[in-house]
Amino acid sequence: MEEAHDEIKKCVEQGNFVQARGILADCQNAAVAIGTLIEDTEGEGHHTVMVLEGYCELVYQIHECLLPDGSVNTVNADKIYKSLRQKLIEAQNSIRNDIKIRTEAVFLPYKASMWDSLESVWKAADADPDCDAYVIPIPYFDKNPDGSFREMHYEGDQYPAYVLVTKYDEYDFEAHHPDMIYIHNPYDDLNFVTSVPPFFFSENLKKYTDKLVYIPYFTLEEIKPDEDERIEGMKHFVTTSGVFNADKVIVQSEDMKQVYIKVLLEAMNNNSEAARKYWDDKILGLGSPKIDKALNTRREDYL
Numbered sequence: 001m002e003e004a005h006d007e008i009k010k011c012v013e014q015g016n017f018v019q020a021r022g023i024l025a026d027c028q029n030a031a032v033a034i035g036t037l038i039e040d041t042e043g044e045g046h047h048t049v050m051v052l053e054g055y056c057e058l059v060y061q062i063h064e065c066l067l068p069d070g071s072v073n074t075v076n077a078d079k080i081y082k083s084l085r086q087k088l089i090e091a092q093n094s095i096r097n098d099i100k101i102r103t104e105a106v107f108l109p110y111k112a113s114m115w116d117s118l119e120s121v122w123k124a125a126d127a128d129p130d131c132d133a134y135v136i137p138i139p140y141f142d143k144n145p146d147g148s149f150r151e152m153h154y155e156g157d158q159y160p161a162y163v164l165v166t167k168y169d170e171y172d173f174e175a176h177h178p179d180m181i182y183i184h185n186p187y188d189d190l191n192f193v194t195s196v197p198p199f200f201f202s203e204n205l206k207k208y209t210d211k212l213v214y215i216p217y218f219t220l221e222e223i224k225p226d227e228d229e230r231i232e233g234m235k236h237f238v239t240t241s242g243v244f245n246a247d248k249v250i251v252q253s254e255d256m257k258q259v260y261i262k263v264l265l266e267a268m269n270n271n272s273e274a275a276r277k278y279w280d281d282k283i284l285g286l287g288s289p290k291i292d293k294a295l296n297t298r299r300e301d302y303l
Contacts (some may be wrong), residue, residue: 001027005084008062012077017066024063027084030055031091039177044121048094055087104132104178110140110185110196112158114217117184120289121215121250122163134178135159136166140185140196149195150181173208181209184217186242193274202245214292219288225258238263249283 004027009018035052062080071098105125109115125133137156141149156165185191188201198204205213220237222229238260243249251257261279265271 001083001088003081005081005088008084009077009081012080015053017035021063021066024059024066024079028059028063031056031059038095042099048091051087051091051094055091058083058087066194093140100130102130102132103128103180104134104176105180105182106134106136106173106178108136108138108178108185108205110138110155110200111217112137112155114184115159115163117215117217117289118182121182134166134171134255135163136168136171138168138196138200140194141194143191143195147189147192173205176208178209179204180211181205181211182213182215183242183246186214186216186240186246188245190241202242206245206247211247212245213248213250214242215250215289216252219252222253222255223259224255225262231259231263234259235263235267239267247282250286250288251283252285252288254285257283 002102004023006022008020008027011017011023031052035049035056037047038046038052062084083283105122107122107125109117109118122133122135125131137154139152139154141153142151144150156167183202184204185196185200186202187195188197188203189195197205202212202214216237218237220234223234225231243260243264249260251260260283261276264279264283265275268275
């Protein structure tokens with residue numbers, strides 16, 4: 001709207017009041033749309049909606065002051081601009097301070113047996129009153145030797161009763177654009193045995209979220225960063241599409257983080273400080289949720 005206010009000021013200074021009135025109408029429509037959205041999510045009578053109503057009233061008054069004959073009724077361009085700017089700042093401050101920011105996190109397991117690699121993170125998100133956490137099990141296909149899809153499997157009915165499951169075809173990723181998407185399948189089209197639908201490849205999911213997070217569905221025996229021979233045998237776990245496409249990768253330990261960084265620097269043939277910092281920021285050695293699940297499992301769960 002700031003750009004629109006600049007245009008209104010220019011139009012008034014140039015005597016182009018018809019265009020100025022048109023831009024004012026656009027500003028009012030935008031403010032009404034924002035107010036309606038806030039009212040739908042925050043409820044009626046919200047303070048920010050009242051502030052936006054004040055902005056709309058000012059826009060209407062200015063609109064009426066710009067007369068069709070090219071004259072201005074007591075208001076000059078500078079005053080118009082300053083009054084609009086003041087009301088806009090009030091609205092921006094109210095949006096920033098009076099609206100509780102909610103986050104939306106989506107968890108995309110595919111095999112129910114691998115849910116333990118995401119569960120503790122989901123539990124933390126689900127317990128946060130300011131977070132909407134969705135568990136959306138996705139289907140997967142067996143693959144023929146030529147790479148074509150064979151039988152489809154969907155295991156959405158195999159999750160614990162306390163996990164509220166959303167059907168994968170009932171969630172609009174584009175409309176929701178969740179803040180975070182968590183995945184544990186890193187292979188995209190490079191798994192020769194099974195595959196999730198291409199929509200759920202990490203390369204595509206990046207379009208629908210601000211932060212794509214990959215958590216491996218497995219844990220490995222711990223490896224030190226200087227154990228080159230052992231590292232050689234696990235590189236294929238590191239150089240996957242999910243690791244490259246994710247914004248964050250959570251691994252089981254700080255040592256494993258350093259191993260990942262070492263492998264990725266070598267794979268990219270780039271050992272610069274900038275590259276090292278990139279991977280250091282991206283790979284997080286926070287521990288595996290699978291271990292959390294094992295530690296929190298009660299004996300009764302298996303009886």
